[in-house]
Amino acid sequence: MKGLTRFENDQNVLNNQSLSAVWPLFQPFDKQMEVNPRRVLLLAAKFHFMRYTTLITLFLASCVSSSLAQEKFEQLGTQLPTPNVYRTASGAPGHEDYQQKADYKMDIILDDENQKIDGKIEITYTNNSPDQLDYLWIQLDQNMRARDSETKAISTMSIDNGTSYYALKRLHNDFDGGFKIQKVAHGDDSEAEFTIVKTMMRVDLKEPLKSGASTNLKIDYWYNINNRKEIGGRSGYEYFEDEDNYLYTIAQFYPRMCVYNEVEGWQNKQFLGRGEFTLPFGNYSVNITVPDDHVVASTGSLQNDTEVLTQEQRDRFEEAKTADRPMMIINQKEAEKAEKGKPKGTKTWTYYAENVRDFAFASSRKFIWDAMGVNIEGKTVMAMSYYPKEGNPLWEKYSTEAVAQTLETYSKHTIPYQYPVAISVHTDRIGMEYPMICFNGGRPEPDGTYSSATKHGMISVIIHEVGHNFFPMIINSDERQWTWMDEGLNTFVQYLTEQEWDPNYPSRRGPPQNIVGYMKGDQSNISPIMTNSESIFQFGNNAYGKPATALNILRETILGRELFDYAFRTYAERWAYKHPTPADFFRTMEDASGVDLDWFWRGWFFGTDPVNLSIDEVKLYNVNTKDPEKELAAKNMQDESEPIYLGYALNLELIDDARVINKPELKDFYNERDEYKASDYDKKRYEEYLKKLTDDEKELLNGNWNYYQIKFSNKGGLPMPIILEFIYSDGSTERKYIPAEIWKRDDVQVSKVFFTKKKVTSVALDPNLETADIDRSDNYWPQRIPKSRFELYSPQNSREREPNPMQKEK
Ligand SMILES: [Zn+2]
Numbered sequence: 175m176k177g178l179t180r181f182e183n184d185q186n187v188l189n190n191q192s193l194s195a196v197w198p199l200f201q202p203f204d205k206q207m208e209v210n211p212r213r214v215l216l217l218a219a220k221f222h223f224m225r226y227t228t229l230i231t232l233f234l235a236s237c238v239s240s241s242l243a244q245e246k247f248e249q250l251g252t253q254l255p256t257p258n259v260y261r262t263a264s265g266a267p268g269h270e271d272y273q274q275k276a277d278y279k280m281d282i283i284l285d286d287e288n289q290k291i292d293g294k295i296e297i298t299y300t301n302n303s304p305d306q307l308d309y310l311w312i313q314l315d316q317n318m319r320a321r322d323s324e325t326k327a328i329s330t331m332s333i334d335n336g337t338s339y340y341a342l343k344r345l346h347n348d349f350d351g352g353f354k355i356q357k358v359a360h361g362d363d364s365e366a367e368f369t370i371v372k373t374m375m376r377v378d379l380k381e382p383l384k385s386g387a388s389t390n391l392k393i394d395y396w397y398n399i400n401n402r403k404e405i406g407g408r409s410g411y412e413y414f415e416d417e418d419n420y421l422y423t424i425a426q427f428y429p430r431m432c433v434y435n436e437v438e439g440w441q442n443k444q445f446l447g448r449g450e451f452t453l454p455f456g457n458y459s460v461n462i463t464v465p466d467d468h469v470v471a472s473t474g475s476l477q478n479d480t481e482v483l484t485q486e487q488r489d490r491f492e493e494a495k496t497a498d499r500p501m502m503i504i505n506q507k508e509a510e511k512a513e514k515g516k517p518k519g520t521k522t523w524t525y526y527a528e529n530v531r532d533f534a535f536a537s538s539r540k541f542i543w544d545a546m547g548v549n550i551e552g553k554t555v556m557a558m559s560y561y562p563k564e565g566n567p568l569w570e571k572y573s574t575e576a577v578a579q580t581l582e583t584y585s586k587h588t589i590p591y592q593y594p595v596a597i598s599v600h601t602d603r604i605g606m607e608y609p610m611i612c613f614n615g616g617r618p619e620p621d622g623t624y625s626s627a628t629k630h631g632m633i634s635v636i637i638h639e640v641g642h643n644f645f646p647m648i649i650n651s652d653e654r655q656w657t658w659m660d661e662g663l664n665t666f667v668q669y670l671t672e673q674e675w676d677p678n679y680p681s682r683r684g685p686p687q688n689i690v691g692y693m694k695g696d697q698s699n700i701s702p703i704m705t706n707s708e709s710i711f712q713f714g715n716n717a718y719g720k721p722a723t724a725l726n727i728l729r730e731t732i733l734g735r736e737l738f739d740y741a742f743r744t745y746a747e748r749w750a751y752k753h754p755t756p757a758d759f760f761r762t763m764e765d766a767s768g769v770d771l772d773w774f775w776r777g778w779f780f781g782t783d784p785v786n787l788s789i790d791e792v793k794l795y796n797v798n799t800k801d802p803e804k805e806l807a808a809k810n811m812q813d814e815s816e817p818i819y820l821g822y823a824l825n826l827e828l829i830d831d832a833r834v835i836n837k838p839e840l841k842d843f844y845n846e847r848d849e850y851k852a853s854d855y856d857k858k859r860y861e862e863y864l865k866k867l868t869d870d871e872k873e874l875l876n877g878n879w880n881y882y883q884i885k886f887s888n889k890g891g892l893p894m895p896i897i898l899e900f901i902y903s904d905g906s907t908e909r910k911y912i913p914a915e916i917w918k919r920d921d922v923q924v925s926k927v928f929f930t931k932k933k934v935t936s937v938a939l940d941p942n943l944e945t946a947d948i949d950r951s952d953n954y955w956p957q958r959i960p961k962s963r964f965e966l967y968s969p970q971n972s973r974e975r976e977p978n979p980m981q982k983e984k
Contacts, residue, residue, distance in 0.1 A: 243921035246893055247773045253780065254757040260436045265761025266748050273752060275300040276431035276456040283463045284537055286420060286517075289399045289411055295428050296361075298456075300388040303434060307383040309376050311440040313453075315426035316397045317373045318445050319351025319407070324372055325447045340404075347405050353395050353429065361390025373445040375429065393429050408606040409613070414540065414562070417513050421541075421562060423601050423613040425534035426451075433652070435753055443654050449707030450653035450660075453531040455751055460525045464537045465517035469504060471543075471560040472535035473610045474527030475594045482523050494545040495554055500574035504543040506563055513540045513562075527609065529592075529751065531650055534608035536560060536599040544570060548578045551590045555581055561600035568618050568632055573598045576633045576675070580640040583671040587739065588644045588746035596643060598636045605635040607642030614639055630680055637675070638668045649749045656756060657707045658779075662721025663759075669722055682719075686946035689715070689723040693784035693890075694948035703779045704756065723946060724778040731895060731944045732774060732914075733767050741766035773914060777892040785945050786890030788952035790923065792937060795881040797874065801860055802852035810850040882928045884937065884955075890948060893917035899941040902932040909941075 257263035259270040276299050283292040301307055318325045331345065358366045358377060367378040383389050399422065402410035409425035433441040433452045441452045462470055470482075479488055487503050494501035504512075517539075527533060540562040547554040559573035577598050581591045597611040606613045616632020618624035641664045645651065651659035669684025682688065692700070692715040701711045703721050710716045729738035744766040745759055760775050777783065799805060834840045864872065886896055896912040908930075916924055939953040947953060951960060 243893075243917060243919055246776060246921050247915070247918045248776075249770075250760065250772045250775060250780075254760065255437075255755070258436070261755070261758055263761065264765040265745070265758050265763070266765070267752055267758075270304070271752065272302040272304070272435075274302055274431075274434050274454045276454045278428070278456060278458045278460070278533070280428060280458070280460045280533075281463070282427065282460065283520075284422060284424070284465075284468075286465050286468070289401075289420065290396055291399060291424065291427050292396045293428050294394050295392070297391045297393070297429075297431060298388055299383070299391065299431060301383045301385060301434075303436075304385050306385065307379070307434070309378045310383075310389075310391070311432040311434075311442045312375045312377060312391075312393075313430045313432055313445065313451070314353045314355075314370065314373050314375050315430070315445050315451070317352040317370075318447055319349060319400055319405075321348065321350060321352070323352070324444060328446070344405055349400060349405055350398055351400055353397050355393065355395045355429075357392070357394040359392040361392070363392070366391065371444075374432070374442050395429065397427075399424070402604065403602065408604075409534070412601045414513075414564075419513050419538065419540055421536070421538040421601050423534075423536045423599060423604070423606075425532075425606070425608055425613075428533075430532070431456075433753060437652075437753070437755055438655075441652060441654065445654070446708055448710075448713070449655070449657065451532070452652040452654050452753070453650070455529050455531050455650070458525070458527040458530060458533045460527075460533060460535075461522050462525070462535055462537070463520050463522045465539065466519050466521040467512055467515055467517045467539045468521070468537045469512075469539070469541040469543060469560065470523040470535055470537045471541070471558070471597050471599050471611060472523065472525045473530060473533045473608060474525035477524040477526050478522075482521055491545060495547040495556065497546050500544040500546040500557075500559070500570070502542070502544050502570075504541060506542050506566060506570070509540060509542040510563055515539065527593075530609040531647060532608050534611050534613075536601075536611070536613065538562065542566070542570065544574050546574050546578060548581050548596075550581055550585050553590075555591055555593070556595045557581060558595060559598045559600070564602075564617055564620075565600040566618070567622055568616060568624055568629060569600050572629070572633055573600065573614075573636055576636040577640050579675050580637045580671050583674050584641055584644050584667055587667055587670060588649070588743060589750050591643065592648060592750075593643065596640055598640060605639050607639040607647070609643065609647045612636075612639030612642065626680075633675065634668065634672060634682065637671045638664060641668050641671065644746065648751060649746055650751065650753050651749075652753060652755070653707070655706055656704075657710065657713070657717035658703045658721040659754070659756060659759065661717045662703065663725070665718045665722035666725040669726060683722045684726050685943070686723055686727055687943045689719050689946050690784075690948050692719060693946055694786075697782060700782045702782055720778070724774075727778075727945065728763075728771070728774065731897070732771070733769055737767045737769065773893060777894075781892065783891030784948045785892045785894050786888070786948050787894060787896060787939055787945070788887045788889055788949075789937060789939050789955045790885040790887050790952075791883075792934070792955045793883045794934075795883060795927075797877070797879065797881075799875055800863055801876075802856035806850045806852055878931060879929045880931065880933065882930070882934055882937075883925060884928065885923060885925045886939070887923045887952075888917055888921050889952075891921075893921055894945045894947075896926075897940050897942070897944055899938045900928070900930075900934050901936045901938075902930070903935050904932060906932070 255261075257268075259268045260272075262268045276297055278295055278297055280293060280295040285292065299310060317323060331341070355368075355370070355375070358368045358375075360366050360380060364380070369376045369378075377391060379389060400407045400410040401413060402423075403412060409423050409427070411423070412421045413419075414421065430451075431454055433454050435441075443449070445451075458474060460472070460474065462472065464470055476482070479491075483491070490501055490503045494503065525535075541560045542563065542565075543558065543560050545556050545558040548557050557574050557577035559569060559577065561569040561573065565573075577596050581596055585591050593610045595610050599611065599613050600617070601613055601615070602617050603615045604613045605615060614632065614635045616628060616635060618628060642660065644667070645664040646653055646660035649663075653660050665683050669681050672679040672681045672684075692712065699711050701709065701716055703716060703724075705716070707717075725742075729735055729742075733741070741763045745754070745762040748754075748762060749758060756779075760771070760779075764771050829835060834845065867875065893914045895914045896910075896916060898910040898912070900908045900910070902908070910928065912926065916926070937955045940947050940950075951958075
């Protein structure tokens with residue numbers, strides 16, 4: 175119970191700025207309830223442990239900065255929406271929670287000659303909300319690629335010497351994208367009234383859709399598929415010039431129902447390209463017609479394997495279910511043969527997917543296909559990969575294994591994986607997620623070699639995109655509003671997965687020190703995590719890196735693994751197949767852990783301040799025992815250790831010439847007296863003093879305690895725990911964990927006293943890099959000498975100079 179014991183064990187946790195804190199310093203934890211404030215005052219005075227003046231000064235200091243500090247620890251209160259019957263104050267769905275349902279039947283034709291998609295779809299929309307709906311809103315995401323799209327109109331650009339061909343090609347691009355809607359009809363085939371508003375379409379209903387009722391819509395359409403490598407995109411095609419082949423990764427390929435709920439009504443915010451998607455759940459029956467030599471990978475389970483796969487492929491697939499390493503369903507030799515061929519006709523692949531929020535597929539004659547069954551709580555999930563030969567040797571070795579690891583780690587930290595398959599498809603330079611299927615980059619050099627960055631980039635992107643099955647495909651947050659709710663949470667579990675894959679894995683995001691560069695950057699170029707997708711600065715750091723790091727810190731440092739993992743799983747369980755908002759996450763993490771984290775959400779999610787704590791000062795105090803013999807001996811030692819003024823030292827050499835030496839009659843009592851020797855009078859007084867003390871007071875007086883008073887500053891603004899490591903003169907070490915609440919009343923500087931019988935030789939703040947402190951140079955007492963290496967310039971060894979134009983002309 176790491177989280178709890180850390181708090182409970184800190185019996186010496188106190189804030190020296192309050193009087194009542196002085197007494198508990200001396201007390202074992204279970205005696206703290208007996209504090210008598212009057213006695214505290216007396217003791218404080220008696221032992222000169224802290225002088226009144228110090229206390230008053232500290233009180234004043236705390237008043238000056240208190241209003242800001244209190245804001246940092248203020249409850250989020252009005253910043254979160256008011257709880258209601260759909261969403262409770264505990265962060266759980268309320269008793270009237272509902273989900274709309276959108277079921278699809280689709281006939282899709284992939285035209286490999288013209289790179290276009292033809293679709294005929296039928297949507298059954300069920301209104302489970304208590305509201306009556308007069309119209310439906312539908313997303314036409316392909317319209318982002320239309321010639322007149324808003325995305326093109328608002329994209330900004332400036333030209334400099336670094337401008338690439340890719341950028342200019344995109345500028346000149348005149349691709350005729352966007353849905354060509356041919357027909358919109360009601361269930362009875364009567365024509366429907368509809369209005370297209372850029373990437374959205376409103377369909378007016380013949381009569382209002384009552385609560386609990388369903389309605390059908392039929393839509394016929396087609397669109398041109400984009401060349402991803404020329405104009406980008408989350409889906410599209412990759413063209414292989416050598417053998418004139420296409421590899422399609424197809425998504426956002428059909429008009430998709432918008433989400434309707436009590437948070438935003440219809441979520442009909444335009445698709446501009448960055449803020450991703452928000453979709454209701456439903457069941458999908460999909461026929462995908464492709465050239466008959468293509469292999470299709472898709473969301474859902476294949477319904478007609480006997481029609482589209484050979485007997486040998488089906489046998490291999492059966493074998494793969496219980497294999498402990500990926501089995502080839504289509505091997506490289508077979509794929510290489512297929513990619514040289516031409517189709518004789520078409521083939522239709524039929525899929526069914528239950529309770530998914532979206533659907534995507536990939537198709538090519540180039541695909542190698544491997545699979546392996548993964549046991550998730552007694553159910554076999556098929557982890558599978560589809561890749562062209564260009565992905566090898568990386569893909570056959572790592573892809574399906576990475577899918578399997580993702581399913582196992584995520585199932586442990588969230589909810590068990592829910593779907594029958596999890597597929598990773600390779601196409602160049604991409605990372606994009608859909609239910610059960612994702613498209614991933616990571617391609618070796620043509621000669622089969624690859625860098626460590628390519629290998630780890632490939633494994634990481636697979637873990638990440640497969641991980642999106644959990645966030646947001648099942649724990650279905652609104653991506654168009656909040657990128658961090660899926661990307662940040664997903665990147666966090668991605669980090670856990672990478673570390674379970676290999677504890678030496680070079681994880682890019684998650685470890686606190688990796689976010690330091692971003693956190694200490696120019697504040698005008700940093701937005702809070704709680705910023706809408708379209709307006710975020712530094713997208714990757716803001717929406718992926720920082721939230722992943724914050725959650726990692728919450729797990730390792732603030733709550734401890736046990737409390738965090740319980741709360742995080744609770745969030746996943748509560749919001750699976752529902753639409754959580756940020757407040758539902760914040761509230762659940764507090765509700766299930768029992769720890770007030772409002773300050774943490776404020777600092778990490780609503781603010782931009784970095785963490786920068788420092789040790790300002792360390793002072794040693796010892797109690798004056800009043801024992802004249804002890805105290806005078808101590809004073810003697812102290813005096814002898816003090817430096818002597820140079821002039822006095824030189825004068826001592828002239829002592830023989832001194833008048834009082836040459837004329838002894840000038841000496842009196844004071845010349846002879848040993849000022850370090852205790853008088854009988856002093857000894858007697860001390861005995862009387864002792865008589866008036868209780869036993870525990872005597873123990874304090876003579877306990878030989880060392881009191882180290884340490885001052886800390888919060889220079890960054892984001893309050894965080896003070897984590898200390900003391901190294902003692904006997905070589906032993908001790909760690910102290912002081913919760914962030916120490917900054918509750920003064921978030922600029924706090925002073926704290928630690929007592930020990932040992933001698934402290936050094937103190938380190940955040941010794942294990944837990945807090946993303948942006949400046950560690952002030953984290954050590956005594957201060958460390960910064961070390962670095964510099965290069966010597968030598969003209970004879972420096973790189974050859976470019977000849978000047980005159981030299982070139984010679
Ligand atoms: Zn992502």
